Amino acid sequence: MSEESYEVDFGEGTAGAEAQRLIDARIDTADQDERAAEAALRPKGLDEFVGQPKVRDQLSLVLRAAQARGRAPDHVLLSGPPGLGKTTLAMIIAHELGTGLRVTSGPAIQHAGDLAAILSSLEEGEVLFIDEIHRMARAAEEMLYVAMEDFRVDVIVGKGPGATAIPLDIPPFTLVGATTRSGLLPAPLRDRFGFTGHLDFYSDEDLAVVLRRSAALLGVTAAEEGLTEIAGRSRGTPRVANRLLRRVRDYAQVRGDGRIDLAAARTALGIYEVDELGLDRLDRAVLTMLCTRFGGGPVGLGTLAVSVGEEPDTVETVAEPYLVREGLIARTPRGRVATAAAWAHLGLTAPG
Numbered sequence: 001m002s003e004e005s006y007e008v009d010f011g012e013g014t015a016g017a018e019a020q021r022l023i024d025a026r027i028d029t030a031d032q033d034e035r036a037a038e039a040a041l042r043p044k045g046l047d048e049f050v051g052q053p054k055v056r057d058q059l060s061l062v063l064r065a066a067q068a069r070g071r072a073p074d075h076v077l078l079s080g081p082p083g084l085g086k087t088t089l090a091m092i093i094a095h096e097l098g099t100g101l102r103v104t105s106g107p108a109i110q111h112a113g114d115l116a117a118i119l120s121s122l123e124e125g126e127v128l129f130i131d132e133i134h135r136m137a138r139a140a141e142e143m144l145y146v147a148m149e150d151f152r153v154d155v156i157v158g159k160g161p162g163a164t165a166i167p168l169d170i171p172p173f174t175l176v177g178a179t180t181r182s183g184l185l186p187a188p189l190r191d192r193f194g195f196t197g198h199l200d201f202y203s204d205e206d207l208a209v210v211l212r213r214s215a216a217l218l219g220v221t222a223a224e225e226g227l228t229e230i231a232g233r234s235r236g237t238p239r240v241a242n243r244l245l246r247r248v249r250d251y252a253q254v255r256g257d258g259r260i261d262l263a264a265a266r267t268a269l270g271i272y273e274v275d276e277l278g279l280d281r282l283d284r285a286v287l288t289m290l291c292t293r294f295g296g297g298p299v300g301l302g303t304l305a306v307s308v309g310e311e312p313d314t315v316e317t318v319a320e321p322y323l324v325r326e327g328l329i330a331r332t333p334r335g336r337v338a339t340a341a342a343w344a345h346l347g348l349t350a351p352g
């Protein structure tokens with residue numbers, strides 16, 4: 001989810017540009033701190049991975065069977081909304097197999113050459129994780145098909161009619177692809193994955209388990225009711241749950257006795273504008289615009305996204321899945337529509 005953005009005017013010229021660069025660097029540092037905090041809470045093994053029983057069980061079979069055969073497991077595709085544990089599962093796969101993990105992402109692979117460099121540097125049995133695999137360049141996709149199926153890369157030497165393809169064998173590896181948009185993956189790519197796991201939003205009970213584990217790792221004392229309250233407002237998403245836990249901990253440390261109880265959780269989440277349904281600022285902006293500016297819809301995704309100042313992709317992959325799951329928005333062929341529950345949640349009266 002995109003964080004709040006601030007527009008600061010530093011004036012013209014070098015001094016302004018330098019100030020902007022420094023501020024950007026500080027924003028990066030803050031982002032890195034969040035990432036480091038997130039990484040510290042990642043489960044390492046499949047047995048620590050909470051919830052998603054089907055995916056866990058199926059994946060466990062795939063991994064055990066491959067290990068018994070002494071072969072690299074089939075390629076794995078993980079799909080689902082952001083923050084549900086796709087990267088974590090890729091790391092767990094490498095950990096369970098006792099092999100190395102290489103991490104890249106679709107947007108980083110803009111040319112076939114980028115992928116060729118990565119593939120040809122892999123070691124036998126390694127796991128290659130490509131996040132946002134649906135955003136990889138088309139030319140690289142073709143190369144990936146061959147690599148996945150035949151463990152071969154065709155390196156093109158020369159240009160035009162004289163160009164020749166030199167086949168280069170690569171060691172067997174396991175590709176783990178992650179996507180928030182499995183529908184955008186071309187069928188030939190999707191078909192080359194031997195196992196596809198779809199991650200669903202977590203139940204509040206599972207999120208409470210995630211939070212209990214995280215609180216213990218962070219060394220915070222937390223009452224069950226406090227954790228349940230945070231779980232209920234976490235949009236079914238472990239990443240959000242862990243982030244809210246850290247914010248409630250901040251509040252408890254600064255304004256309370258350091259313990260997370262129900263009162264601390266409620267007050268802190270109020271301060272951070274996370275409502276009882278777990279809707280955050282973007283979710284509420286989408287709902288409010290849909291109801292107040294577009295009379296509840298139907299309205300197209302692009303128009304809705306522009307009205308809240310976000311990319312259509314962010315609205316579609318970050319805000320919408322949860323709003324749809326909570327029954328607040330319906331997707332119709334003519335556009336997005338606010339449901340009666342949305343009007344009620346905003347405390348507004350639906351038109352006629």
Ligand SMILES: Nc1ncnc2c1ncn2[C@@H]1O[C@H](COP(=O)(O)OP(=O)(O)OP(=O)(O)O)[C@@H](O)[C@H]1O
Nearest residue numbers: 038041042049050082083084085086087088238239
């Ligand atoms: N099943 C789980 N059990 C415990 N913690 C989890 C689980 N799934 C995710 N987490 C926690 O949530 C955080 C986000 O998970 P992760 O980065 O794997 O999500 P993701 O699906 O890859 O998201 P994105 O697509 O945005 O990269 C991690 O810090 C991890 O600790």
